[in-house]
Amino acid sequence: MKGNVFQRGKASIGFEEGPLIIGCASVAGKKEGEGPLGELFDVIEPDPMVGRETWEQAESALQKEAADLAIERAGLVRSEVRYLFAGDLLSQLIATSFGTVDLEVPVFGLYGACSTIGEALCLGAMTVEAGYADYVMAMSSSHFASAEKQFRFPLEYGNQRPFSATWTVTGCGSFILGKKGGHVRISGITPGKIVDMGLKDSMNMGACMAPAACDTICRNLKDFGREPGDYDRIITGDLGQVGRRILLDFMRNNGYSIRERHTDCGIEVFDSEAQDTHAGGSGCGCSAIVLAAYILPKLASGEWRRVLFVPTGALLSSVSFNEGQSVPGIAHGVVLEHA
Amino acid sequence: MNVKKKMTPEEYAAYVKNVTPVHSVPLNMVKAFFTGGFICAAAQAFLYILTENGVEREAAASWTTLFLIVTAVLLTGLNLFSKIVSFGGAGALVPITGFANSVAAPAIEYKKEGQVFGIGCKIFTIAGPVILYGTFTSWVLGILYCLFQWTNIYWA
Numbered sequence: 196m197k198g199n200v201f202q203r204g205k206a207s208i209g210f211e212e213g214p215l216i217i218g219c220a221s222v223a224g225k226k227e228g229e230g231p232l233g234e235l236f237d238v239i240e241p242d243p244m245v246g247r248e249t250w251e252q253a254e255s256a257l258q259k260e261a262a263d264l265a266i267e268r269a270g271l272v273r274s275e276v277r278y279l280f281a282g283d284l285l286s287q288l289i290a291t292s293f294g295t296v297d298l299e300v301p302v303f304g305l306y307g308a309c310s311t312i313g314e315a316l317c318l319g320a321m322t323v324e325a326g327y328a329d330y331v332m333a334m335s336s337s338h339f340a341s342a343e344k345q346f347r348f349p350l351e352y353g354n355q356r357p358f359s360a361t362w363t364v365t366g367c368g369s370f371i372l373g374k375k376g377g378h379v380r381i382s383g384i385t386p387g388k389i390v391d392m393g394l395k396d397s398m399n400m401g402a403c404m405a406p407a408a409c410d411t412i413c414r415n416l417k418d419f420g421r422e423p424g425d426y427d428r429i430i431t432g433d434l435g436q437v438g439r440r441i442l443l444d445f446m447r448n449n450g451y452s453i454r455e456r457h458t459d460c461g462i463e464v465f466d467s468e469a470q471d472t473h474a475g476g477s478g479c480g481c482s483a484i485v486l487a488a489y490i491l492p493k494l495a496s497g498e499w500r501r502v503l504f505v506p507t508g509a510l511l512s513s514v515s516f517n518e519g520q521s522v523p524g525i526a527h528g529v530v531l532e533h534a
Numbered sequence: 535m536n537v538k539k540k541m542t543p544e545e546y547a548a549y550v551k552n553v554t555p556v557h558s559v560p561l562n563m564v565k566a567f568f569t570g571g572f573i574c575a576a577a578q579a580f581l582y583i584l585t586e587n588g589v590e591r592e593a594a595a596s597w598t599t600l601f602l603i604v605t606a607v608l609l610t611g612l613n614l615f616s617k618i619v620s621f622g623g624a625g626a627l628v629p630i631t632g633f634a635n636s637v638a639a640p641a642i643e644y645k646k647e648g649q650v651f652g653i654g655c656k657i658f659t660i661a662g663p664v665i666l667y668g669t670f671t672s673w674v675l676g677i678l679y680c681l682f683q684w685t686n687i688y689w690a
Contacts, residue, residue, distance in 0.1 A: 349643030353619025393543025402550040
């Protein structure tokens with residue numbers, strides 16, 4: 196099959212110019228603010244309700260706040276953002292629908308579970324690179340309480356979480372892509388495919404997603420003809436401690452050692468011992484706020500030159516889970532470079 | 535590069551089980567023993583106080599049950615119950631306290647969705663199976679008991 200020069204391998208794209216991230220914002224919850232990255236977040240919301248009536252409205256409020264801050268940081272006004280690619284974890288994307296209505300920006304609502312920010316960045320980058328928009332926004336959010344309510348139990352219900360369980364991050368990360376300004380470029384993408392190893396444990400999502408992360412990272416390395424050493428860091432979304440262990444094993448089986456350069460947003464965002472979060476953080480907001488607050492500044496300063504950012508998602512619903520289906524994983528690869 | 539072909543779902547599940555840390559069962563049992571023991575001792579003390587003050591034994595037992603339920607519901611509302619369970623596990627759940635918590639927690643969470651579709655429909659989302667199958671089991675046992683009586687088999 197003959198493709199053009201931008202098509203790399205079976206599914207990757209290497210951009211000619213590569214859109215720049217010209218503004219970003221991270222809004223985090225109280226617990227995230229008390230974590231190891233606490234000082235790096237733009238805004239820490241001490242009130243889990245964010246002054247609203249319900250958890251879902253609170254999550255929407257986080258989105259609105261992050262969106263406006265990112266637009267401001269990029270030196271734009273709302274009307275200059277041509278498209279918005281955004282998503283969350285709630286059914287029918289209600290956090291996004293109600294959170295972005297006031298922006299009056301045409302919106303593509305995305306669901307990629309916790310990998311959503313990767314999907315949004317891929318699509319946003321393609322749109323800007325192709326010249327279909329001068330500025331687009333990519334955004335995703337999650338809220339601990341709204342996610343618990345939807346996927347697990349009511350908050351006050353007493354139960355013991357296994358060590359493999361992750362803690363949904365309360366937060367929202369927002370990114371403006373454009374062609375001028377900014378010091379981080381999206382130079383390529385490797386969209387993920389769904390990988391299902393047949394695992395059915397929704398309390399061990401790291402293990403459900405790790406094979407998908409491995410698949411995406413291996414395809415990225417192959418498609419771009421790179422070795423792990425060509426990246427300063429390979430950063431997955433929310434595999435947590437268990438998922439990281441599996442990813443490293445799987446990568447080794449594929450002939451790559453990434454132990455030294457791999458880290459995981461879910462592991463970075465919480466102090467699992469002190470904050471009792473077990474395997475790590477998770478949720479659409481996890482990789483988004485860590486990207487905005489921790490990864491992008493290091494790329495912008497030149498401390499890291501090239502990073503493979505791989506947000507991971509577990510594609511389950513409470514219905515599929517109760518009906519005995521497995522928990523497939525997905526991971527989208529985004530190559531970020533210092534510019 | 536296809537990772538899927540290298541392991542069957544069974545092999546993968548076994549591998550995942552191997553690399554996933556689990557809670558220490560003996561430690562959890564010790565915590566549950568003391569948490570459950572403390573709750574039961576408190577209830578027993580309550581019972582003694584009532585009977586010492588002239589309440590009939592059977593009525594005192596009912597009041598004690600009520601005391602446990604109300605305390606569990608209050609602690610649920612104050613967001614303390616889930617912390618106790620996180621430490622004490624089944625020790626905090628097995629006394630009637632766990633059942634009270636499983637009813638109170640959805641009531642609080644779904645209040646926002648209204649009195650009918652919120653609290654009304656969802657209050658038993660966790661306790662529902664216990665109520666349904668508990669009632670059903672007693673019904674089955676009742677039938678069996680009836681049959682034994684008819685066939686003149688005496689027991690217990």
